[in-house]
Amino acid sequence: MKTWYFSEMAYHPAWDKGLERGSLRVNFPSENLDPVEAGTLLNRYLDEFALCDEVGLNIMVNEHHSTATCMTVSVPMALSIIARETKKARLLTLGNPIANRPDPVRVAEEMAWLDCLCGGRLEMGLVKGAPYEIAPANSNPGRLMRRYWEAHDLIVKALSTHTGPFSWEGEFFQYRNVNIWPRPIQQPTPPIWMTGMSVETGVLAAERGHVVGTLLSGGLAKPMYDAYRKRARELGWEAGPDRMAYAAIIGVGKTREEGLRRADIIAEYVRTAPVVAEPFSNPPGYNSLGANVAILKSGPRANRIVTDRHGVQINHRTATVEQFMDTETVFAGTPDDVFNQIKAFNTRMGGVGHLLFFGQGGHLSHQDAKDNINLFGKEVAPRLLELGVPEAAAAE
Amino acid sequence: MSRHLTVSGVSLELEERGSGRPLLFLHPGEGLQPNRPWLDALARTHRVIAPHHPGFGGSALPDWFGTVDDLAYLYLDLAAELKLENAVLVGACFGGWIAAEMAVRNTERFDSLILSAPLGIKVRGVLDRDIVDMHSIPRSEFMRLAWADQAKGEIDYMALPDAELAGIARGRESLAVFGWKPYMHNPRLKRWLHRIDIPTRLLWGEQDGIVSLDYAEGWKAEIAGATLTTIPNAGHYPHWEQPDAFASLIS
Numbered sequence: 230m231k232t233w234y235f236s237e238m239a240y241h242p243a244w245d246k247g248l249e250r251g252s253l254r255v256n257f258p259s260e261n262l263d264p265v266e267a268g269t270l271l272n273r274y275l276d277e278f279a280l281c282d283e284v285g286l287n288i289m290v291n292e293h294h295s296t297a298t299c300m301t302v303s304v305p306m307a308l309s310i311i312a313r314e315t316k317k318a319r320l321l322t323l324g325n326p327i328a329n330r331p332d333p334v335r336v337a338e339e340m341a342w343l344d345c346l347c348g349g350r351l352e353m354g355l356v357k358g359a360p361y362e363i364a365p366a367n368s369n370p371g372r373l374m375r376r377y378w379e380a381h382d383l384i385v386k387a388l389s390t391h392t393g394p395f396s397w398e399g400e401f402f403q404y405r406n407v408n409i410w411p412r413p414i415q416q417p418t419p420p421i422w423m424t425g426m427s428v429e430t431g432v433l434a435a436e437r438g439h440v441v442g443t444l445l446s447g448g449l450a451k452p453m454y455d456a457y458r459k460r461a462r463e464l465g466w467e468a469g470p471d472r473m474a475y476a477a478i479i480g481v482g483k484t485r486e487e488g489l490r491r492a493d494i495i496a497e498y499v500r501t502a503p504v505v506a507e508p509f510s511n512p513p514g515y516n517s518l519g520a521n522v523a524i525l526k527s528g529p530r531a532n533r534i535v536t537d538r539h540g541v542q543i544n545h546r547t548a549t550v551e552q553f554m555d556t557e558t559v560f561a562g563t564p565d566d567v568f569n570q571i572k573a574f575n576t577r578m579g580g581v582g583h584l585l586f587f588g589q590g591g592h593l594s595h596q597d598a599k600d601n602i603n604l605f606g607k608e609v610a611p612r613l614l615e616l617g618v619p620e621a622a623a624a625e
Numbered sequence: 626m627s628r629h630l631t632v633s634g635v636s637l638e639l640e641e642r643g644s645g646r647p648l649l650f651l652h653p654g655e656g657l658q659p660n661r662p663w664l665d666a667l668a669r670t671h672r673v674i675a676p677h678h679p680g681f682g683g684s685a686l687p688d689w690f691g692t693v694d695d696l697a698y699l700y701l702d703l704a705a706e707l708k709l710e711n712a713v714l715v716g717a718c719f720g721g722w723i724a725a726e727m728a729v730r731n732t733e734r735f736d737s738l739i740l741s742a743p744l745g746i747k748v749r750g751v752l753d754r755d756i757v758d759m760h761s762i763p764r765s766e767f768m769r770l771a772w773a774d775q776a777k778g779e780i781d782y783m784a785l786p787d788a789e790l791a792g793i794a795r796g797r798e799s800l801a802v803f804g805w806k807p808y809m810h811n812p813r814l815k816r817w818l819h820r821i822d823i824p825t826r827l828l829w830g831e832q833d834g835i836v837s838l839d840y841a842e843g844w845k846a847e848i849a850g851a852t853l854t855t856i857p858n859a860g861h862y863p864h865w866e867q868p869d870a871f872a873s874l875i876s
Binding site: 371 | 691761764782783785787791793794797800801803805806
């Protein structure tokens with residue numbers, strides 16, 4: 230299991246005001262942000278990313294828009310800086326929200342440029358984006374996934390075509406001379422990742438052999454991984470752990486208490502981040518028909534309810550760090566505790582090859598963040614490299 | 626009773642009732658709601674034909690279909706298929722936009738046009754919203770703006786069968802497909818409204834909080850001879866809130 234550190238680069242000083250208004254996203258005015266303080270925080274977060282390279286961790290960057298929960302507005306912009314400050318770490322975009330990007334060829338150009346800049350260390354996530362990203366991008370939530378797949382196919386073709394211009398006359402995108410310069414070092418494309426929470430995503434990712442990632446709930450992850458492995462087998466290949474990724478909050482300390490304290494502070498992100506004004510939480514067409522029928526029956530979900538591994542319902546708005554540990558949203562404690570929790574998780578999931586280490590939610594101090602990265606990088610990550618297909622799953 | 630009819634390759638669910646002069650009713654973004662009283666009220670004096678728009682109710686939304694242009698051509702083809710003559714073309718809200726797009730193209734099967742609080746044109750400046758962004762406000766705020774008496778518009782979703790809820794969810798997605806960007810209008814349509822060559826009447830609820838009476842005047846100014854009639858105690862859906870007054874203005 231490889232580890233990828235990531236941070237939302239949150240603007241947490243505004244969270245209390247956002248919570249009072251009932252929305253941290255889309256309609257939360259930016260007068261609640263001090264741009265000088267934002268700059269200080271961005272520099273601090275980038276220092277935390279740079280430290281990861283020194284302790285042997287890989288790096289992941291994501292982006293959101295119009296929100297106090299994440300100041301990264303452009304994955305390639307952030308990764309460009311990180312590429313120059315790191316030497317060994319592989320660099321993952323998770324991701325480029327391509328269903329909300331008007332110009333997929335531009336995405337391909339940026340990814341190729343980054344791959345050249347970092348010497349072929351890029352891994353390229355192409356994601357649907359969260360529901361509340363529809364409004365800032367003003368992208369149409371109707372037929373979103375059709376647009377996603379057309380953008381995906383165009384990006385792959387643009388990155389892997391080197392013999393002069395091609396034309397693209399699709400449903401959503403039209404070009405007459407696609408011919409990107411530079412082209413990526415990794416051929417035909419940098420490794421491609423997707424994200425999702427459904428069996429359907431597992432199947433679609435398997436059909437393309439992409440890495441599939443999910444977050445914050447082991448209960449939702451397992452059916453998706455199983456669907457991936459099953460579909461791969463149907464197609465005549467065996468999907469190993471290196472096709473599966475999982476994002477969790479991790480707090481490591483010299484003592485169990487210190488680890489839990491760090492995780493608890495980072496988990497404040499999960500308690501806060503989903504708070505968004507009602508109309509932006511489920512734009513029409515974003516969710517499946519079945520999900521929308523359920524929402525119409527029950528009314529809009531005020532909270533994010535996740536079932537833990539004992540079958541108990543946990544509310545992510547108010548969960549304690551221990552409850553988050555039961556939903557596998559959090560791994561926390563001493564390095565041994567954390568290793569054992571992740572090892573057990575790996576067994577339950579049937580083998581997960583990539584751990585996305587959510588190590589900074591905003592409120593964690595710079596010193597705590599650095600200590601967390603150092604301890605995890607030196608005392609947990611090297612042991613995770615030995616985790617592969619668990620014995621029980623291998624025997625199936 | 627409804628029936629299915631395939632027009633230009635699109636399977637449409639049609640509600641039909643009444644007899645007399647034909648009336649093609651194009652429903653708002655909230656859906657047709659065929660069991661509510663307005664179709665019956667209109668059917669007292671007309672042969673009412675009311676399709677569920679593609680993607681709404683039991684009508685299919687084929688992959689190739691996705692713009693208000695498509696809707697306009699589809700319903701012109703429907704009028705030809707049904708051999709309508711001297712028909713009344715009625716469109717409410719989003720359906721009014723479709724009716725206007727039809728009327729700038731071809732009015733030969735219709736001899737009057739009724740636009741009830743239509744969406745579809747841009748009147749004021751880039752920073753002005755002519756049409757309330759119904760997708761950026763809470764449902765409770767939408768209800769407050771869209772109704773004179775909110776109780777008349779309440780829908781008890783818990784009481785509806787899954788098939789009907791699926792129709793509502795599909796309809797909401799379809800409305801986004803047709804009208805998300807530019808939001809619920811065609812920036813060019815206003816310049817072509819002069820082509821409408823049949824008597825046109827604009828109907829407007831006096832308490833409409835979605836599109837204002839100023840917006841109504843914007844429509845009236847572009848269509849030669851158009852009249853504007855307001856309906857008391859009605860919001861954005863006068864046919865829904867005041868079905869008898871609505872029907873009497875049409876007959």
